[in-house]
Amino acid sequence: MTASAPPDPRTPVIELRGLDKSFGPVQVLHDVAFSAYPGEVTALVGDNGAGKSTLVKCVGGIHPIDAGEYLFEGAPVQVNSPRDAAALGVEIVYQDLALCDNLDIVQNMFLGREKRNGLVLDEYTMEELAAKTLAGLSVRTVKSVRQQVSSLSGGQRQTVAIAKAVLWNSKVVILDEPTAALGVAQTQQVLELVRRLADKGLAVVLISHNMNDVFAVSDRIAALYLGRTAAQVRTCDVTHAQVVELITSGRSGDLGLTGANGNGNGARA
Amino acid sequence: MSAVVHERKPEAGSAGTLSGLTGGYLARIRGGDMGALPAVTALVVLCLFFWAAQPTFMTQGNFANLLTQGGAGIVIAMGLVFVLLLGEIDLSAGFTSGVCAAVLAVALTRQDWPWYAAIGVSLAVGVLIGLTLGVVVVRIGIPSFVVTLAAFLALQGVALKIMDNGTNISIHDKTVLAIANDNVPVLLGWALCAVAVLGYAAVLLLRYRGRAARGLAPESMAVLGLKVAGLALLLGAAVFVLSLERSYNPAFHSLKGMPIVVPLIAVLLVLWTFVLNRTSFGRHVYAVGGSQEAARRAGIDVDRIRVTAFVLCSAMAAVGGLIAASRANSVDPNTGGSDVLLKAVGAAVIGGTSLFGGRGRMLDAVLGGMVIAVIDNGMGLMGYSAGTKFIVTGLVLLLAAGVDALSRKRALPGR
Numbered sequence: 001m002t003a004s005a006p007p008d009p010r011t012p013v014i015e016l017r018g019l020d021k022s023f024g025p026v027q028v029l030h031d032v033a034f035s036a037y038p039g040e041v042t043a044l045v046g047d048n049g050a051g052k053s054t055l056v057k058c059v060g061g062i063h064p065i066d067a068g069e070y071l072f073e074g075a076p077v078q079v080n081s082p083r084d085a086a087a088l089g090v091e092i093v094y095q096d097l098a099l100c101d102n103l104d105i106v107q108n109m110f111l112g113r114e115k116r117n118g119l120v121l122d123e124y125t126m127e128e129l130a131a132k133t134l135a136g137l138s139v140r141t142v143k144s145v146r147q148q149v150s151s152l153s154g155g156q157r158q159t160v161a162i163a164k165a166v167l168w169n170s171k172v173v174i175l176d177e178p179t180a181a182l183g184v185a186q187t188q189q190v191l192e193l194v195r196r197l198a199d200k201g202l203a204v205v206l207i208s209h210n211m212n213d214v215f216a217v218s219d220r221i222a223a224l225y226l227g228r229t230a231a232q233v234r235t236c237d238v239t240h241a242q243v244v245e246l247i248t249s250g251r252s253g254d255l256g257l258t259g260a261n262g263n264g265n266g267a268r269a
Numbered sequence: 270m271s272a273v274v275h276e277r278k279p280e281a282g283s284a285g286t287l288s289g290l291t292g293g294y295l296a297r298i299r300g301g302d303m304g305a306l307p308a309v310t311a312l313v314v315l316c317l318f319f320w321a322a323q324p325t326f327m328t329q330g331n332f333a334n335l336l337t338q339g340g341a342g343i344v345i346a347m348g349l350v351f352v353l354l355l356g357e358i359d360l361s362a363g364f365t366s367g368v369c370a371a372v373l374a375v376a377l378t379r380q381d382w383p384w385y386a387a388i389g390v391s392l393a394v395g396v397l398i399g400l401t402l403g404v405v406v407v408r409i410g411i412p413s414f415v416v417t418l419a420a421f422l423a424l425q426g427v428a429l430k431i432m433d434n435g436t437n438i439s440i441h442d443k444t445v446l447a448i449a450n451d452n453v454p455v456l457l458g459w460a461l462c463a464v465a466v467l468g469y470a471a472v473l474l475l476r477y478r479g480r481a482a483r484g485l486a487p488e489s490m491a492v493l494g495l496k497v498a499g500l501a502l503l504l505g506a507a508v509f510v511l512s513l514e515r516s517y518n519p520a521f522h523s524l525k526g527m528p529i530v531v532p533l534i535a536v537l538l539v540l541w542t543f544v545l546n547r548t549s550f551g552r553h554v555y556a557v558g559g560s561q562e563a564a565r566r567a568g569i570d571v572d573r574i575r576v577t578a579f580v581l582c583s584a585m586a587a588v589g590g591l592i593a594a595s596r597a598n599s600v601d602p603n604t605g606g607s608d609v610l611l612k613a614v615g616a617a618v619i620g621g622t623s624l625f626g627g628r629g630r631m632l633d634a635v636l637g638g639m640v641i642a643v644i645d646n647g648m649g650l651m652g653y654s655a656g657t658k659f660i661v662t663g664l665v666l667l668l669a670a671g672v673d674a675l676s677r678k679r680a681l682p683g684r
Contacts, residue, residue, distance in 0.1 A: 062566065083568040098566045100559035102627035103552075111556055112567030114549040121547050124483045131485075 225250030319647030339642030348585025356626025366590030367605025395587025403579030
């Protein structure tokens with residue numbers, strides 16, 4: 001059983017129910033529930049190996065789900081490939097960024113979805129849109145959009161990866177530890193950007209280990225513990241300490257997993 | 270080439286200006302992207318060296334000879350670029366060309382087919398071989414090195430079988446023989462040259478207007494002019510030399526104009542350059558070569574791209590086999606054998622295509638192929654034995670691969 005946030009009158013953009021996922025004999029996700037609402041930042045937290053990245057890859061269509069329901073704007077959908085997810089308007093910025101070093105910024109931002117004029121790539125439109133998007137995100141660190149990604153710093157790469165997700169007027173943007181490799185100033189910029197995306201009406205999912213980041217921008221927190229949903233709560237209803245407890249033991253007071261030994265995971269040590 | 274994100278004024282120090290162009294070029298070389306520089310330098314140095322050592326090297330007759338000698342290897346190398354861009358290898362491309370040439374010869378002689386049908390069936394065999402290689406590599410997951418090594422042996426056997434264990438098949442079809450033995454009329458040669466230069470100018474101008482219309486920083490007119498003038502000078506000089514009389518006895522049999530192989534290779538070069546640079550297929554080839562995982566996450570059908578690259582490689586090998594058969598006037602079990610494949614891989618790498626995938630151009634195959642043809646031809650003229658030629662070609666290949674490995678280290682610090 002999971003403790004839930006108070007019922008919300010709105011339909012979540014993404015809602016997962018009873019999600020199971022195994023890799024061979026190892027079951028990584030057990031009966032996971034997760035929702036993200038438009039105009040809100042939902043923080044997805046959990047310790048290493050809790051299943052955050054796997055959950056995100058299931059949402060993004062990289063891993064097919066074994067069992068469970070995937071609802072998009074209230075309607076059940078089948079997401080079997082990254083293309084399916086992109087078609088729904090779900091964009092994921094991965095921890096390892098998933099950029100091609102040998103391509104330039106424009107080419108990376110439009111990778112797999114190039115604008116074309118008949119058979120020929122429409123470089124002008126792509127370059128124009130890429131430059132506009134970067135300018136819209138107040139990016140000052142990138143000199144030229146025709147720069148190869150191999151020549152960019154970690155922060156610049158993160159910016160390009162986020163810009164790539166924003167470019168598509170998507171409905172859901174999932175950011176996997178976007179600030180992990182960034183300095184203080186760049187972290188601040190990225191968090192501001194995250195807030196701006198939500199204020200524009202997007203559902204933003206932020207995976208983070210950093211409680212300061214989580215409490216700075218999120219409206220909701222979903223905590224995973226050993227592949228199970230420990231809790232989905234409003235950020236304003238919980239404290240730092242409670243969230244840390246949810247992450248480390250799966251429960252905190254009357255929140256969290258209920259099980260024979262309190263961690264909801266049987267006899268596993 | 271570049272748009273500045275904030276200052277969109279064309280003169281804002283972008284690579285569009287002349288100084289920006291040279292500056293950007295130097296920065297690219299420092300960053301580890303040598304481009305065509307090593308191959309062009311090697312070509313110039315080798316030509317000057319052989320000219321000094323053996324003046325017959327710089328005659329119009331030898332120049333034409335050089336191009337037909339290198340033709341088959343260059344075309345096979347062009348096919349290999351697709352596979353190398355993905356970080357794969359096709360060791361069987363040489364014997365693929367041999368088998369396709371054998372099929373061509375059998376169709377022309379024993380079956381008495383017209384030339385177009387024979388060439389068609391030979392290309393189809395190339396496509397089939399490539400499809401098989403690609404599917405085995407992608408679906409079963411055997412490394413391409415092993416799969417194509419197996420195919421290298423097996424196809425050698427197939428070529429022997431087709432030719433009844435080693436008989437030589439002579440080709441008499443005029444059209445096929447013309448490819449490597451006849452020349453384009455001088456006037457047509459000049460016309461083709463003009464079309465190429467004007468076409469290039471038109472493409473650059475269209476790009477200039479397109480960029481300017483969108484407010485993107487275009488290249489300066491000076492750069493455009495320089496590029497077009499450079500191409501015109503280079504092509505003009507080549508066509509001029511090839512238009513000179515090469516026959517020792519012109520009254521008996523005149524020999525002038527560019528060999529038909531030259532426009533054939535030029536057309537293939539333009540076609541595949543267009544595919545790689547201007548279509549989403551080409552973009553995806555680079556993406557898969559750069560990072561397969563990133564390409565997969567971007568929704569690119571990685572398997573399809575990889576299989577297609579093997580198909581294109583083998584189909585180009587079939588074209589190479591056609592040129593080789595035409596040049597030798599016959600096909601034997603060793604067509605496409607011995608050092609053909611290794612020289613073709615060498616050509617692509619010497620030209621600047623990376624063995625690690627993700628970096629390379631069609632032009633690399635042509636430049637590298639020319640380097641290899643020049644070494645072969647020049648050392649032959651100087652009277653060196655085949656042994657010495659092999660050693661020198663091997664050393665040049667090692668040098669090129671070394672440049673590739675070092676520049677990669679430089680481009681990706683921390684690997």
